[in-house]
Amino acid sequence: MIAAIALPRIMRIGGGALAETKGVLDSLGLSRPLIVTDPMMVKIGLAERLQGMLGSAAIFSDTVPEPDSDAVDRARAAVRGEDCDCIVALGGGSPIDTAKAVAVLAKQGGRMRDHKAPALNNGPALPVIAIPTTAGTGSEATRFTIVTDSETHEKMLCIGASFLPVAAIVDYELTLTCPARLTADTGVDALTHAIEAYVSRRANPFSDGFALNAVRRIAANLRRAYRDGADREAREAMMLGATEAGIAFSNASVALVHGMSRPIGAHFHVPHGLSNAMLLPVVTAYSVPAAERRYAECARAMGLIQEGRDDASATAALLDELRALNSDLAVPGPRAYGIDEAKWNGLLPLMAEQALASGSPANNPMVPDAEAITALYRQVWAEGGQAR
CATH class of the missing domain: 1.20.1090.10 (Dehydroquinate synthase-like - alpha domain)
Structure with a gap:
């Protein structure tokens, strides 16, 4: 059997890796990021800290704990409104999965349900730089995203290289305050x-x-x-x-x-x-x-x-x-x-x-x-x- 292996192009792993984010963006030729995160990351100041590191970045924090297609559509509107060339996902699996879904819809269009399994998505997507703040989903390194259809309440599995982040910043220090x-x-x-x-x-x-x-x-x-x-x-x-x-x-x-x-x-x-x-x-x-x-x-x-x-x-x-x-x-x-x-x-x-x-x-x-x-x-x- 031949295994088809897919990994993020760039990975930075270790305490303090968050500080590498700007350099990673520069190496990829990206300069107009949207930070997709959640209200807690804004409340504790981590989103603003990252924004300061990047110099100029808009923040979208209207994600929900279990991503749904409505939240994805709101984030997609933010990408369009800010004319972003990439997405920096900051948080647990929910912001990262939301970002990955938005990245595909921003380039391929349609609705989220159009991309659910068994469809295999290998087409264009905005680059995603994933920064996990929990030790759990591993979404920063996967070619999957999970989004609930807001109309049918089906939790949709979406698969393909389109959903794989181009870079992952894995900094365990971001988990020290997890309850x-x-x-x-x-x-x-x-x-x-x-x-x-x-x-x-x-x-x-x-x-x-x-x-x-x-x-x-x-x-x-x-x-x-x-x-x-x-x-x-x-x-x-x-x-x-x-x-x-x-x-x-x-x-x-x-x-x-x-x-x-x-x-x-x-x-x-x-x-x-x-x-x-x-x-x-x-x-x-x-x-x-x-x-x-x-x-x-x-x-x-x-x-x-x-x-x-x-x-x-x-x-x-x-x-x-x-x-x-x-x-x-x-x-x-x-x-x-x-x-x-x-x-x-x-x-x-x-x-x-x-x-x-x-x-x-x-x-x-x-x-x-x-x-x-x-x-x-x-x-x-x-x-x-x-x-x-």
């Missing part, structure tokens, strides 16, 4: 990326190395970063692990957890990383029989079992650890989160259909049908979780 809940949710998101990339039917030797490195870093440091946000060593490891996981899944794809997670986010406004965490133990248990060796290698990378133990023991340890991690990070189940049971059950057929339509479940070791996905959603509800 514990955000640290937990984004951290489990990154862990899910790494595990799913490694067990994906599209995994390859290139993605495997990044996936296992990410698993090692995240498993060793997520609890530390959650308990002590000022732990610089843990924060640095988490930031690098999240980027490695992004590279891994961008080049191998995610699988069933993400396919099932997107409808939960779209219909119930659950943060993406949290909905992944709700699903990860149950979906992993379902999938293990089809890729026992691969899941066992994840357990070994996490240091969960002594060398020489068999794969069955390793996968059992992995499942125990995923449940323990959710407990330690106070991850609620759908009921504990406050989702209405009748609404949950009523939407299961549509959610299963939307999960399958995204294409991600087809990458899973155990490929489900709609009936299997519905059963898994019911199991996730039944197993519950901690209070929020």
Whole structure:
């Protein structure tokens, strides 16, 4: 199998890397950036700090936590109004995904739904320079973006080189003030990326190395970063692990957890990383029989079992650890989160259909049908979780 590998053209990784942003823009011949960010980055002064570094840049901060097509259209209008030649995305996955979507629409036109999977987008796009402020989505290094259709409430997966940032500025110091809940949710998101990339039917030797490195870093440091946000060593490891996981899944794809997670986010406004965490133990248990060796290698990378133990023991340890991690990070189940049971059950057929339509479940070791996905959603509800 020939693996098609795609990476940002330029990457700056390490504490203080934010200061390199202006030099990166200059090296690319770009001079009219729009900073796409969120209200929190404006409130804490980081957007203005970046604006000062760049000399001249407009700021668009009207993004929403789970990007929707209305927010994308507003940002596209800002790009046109400022005659921008590039977008600097500052924030978590939501501003970065918004920026990537705007970059494509600004050059290709149409509506966001015109670009959703299974469409493959390799056409022109405005250059995006991505600066993550959370250690989670890895969106700074991926050829994917996720946008909810504001009319249909479908959470759309959009794929292709058009969505790949031209540059990524990965500065772990930007995560030092992340609150514990955000640290937990984004951290489990990154862990899910790494595990799913490694067990994906599209995994390859290139993605495997990044996936296992990410698993090692995240498993060793997520609890530390959650308990002590000022732990610089843990924060640095988490930031690098999240980027490695992004590279891994961008080049191998995610699988069933993400396919099932997107409808939960779209219909119930659950943060993406949290909905992944709700699903990860149950979906992993379902999938293990089809890729026992691969899941066992994840357990070994996490240091969960002594060398020489068999794969069955390793996968059992992995499942125990995923449940323990959710407990330690106070991850609620759908009921504990406050989702209405009748609404949950009523939407299961549509959610299963939307999960399958995204294409991600087809990458899973155990490929489900709609009936299997519905059963898994019911199991996730039944197993519950901690209070929020």
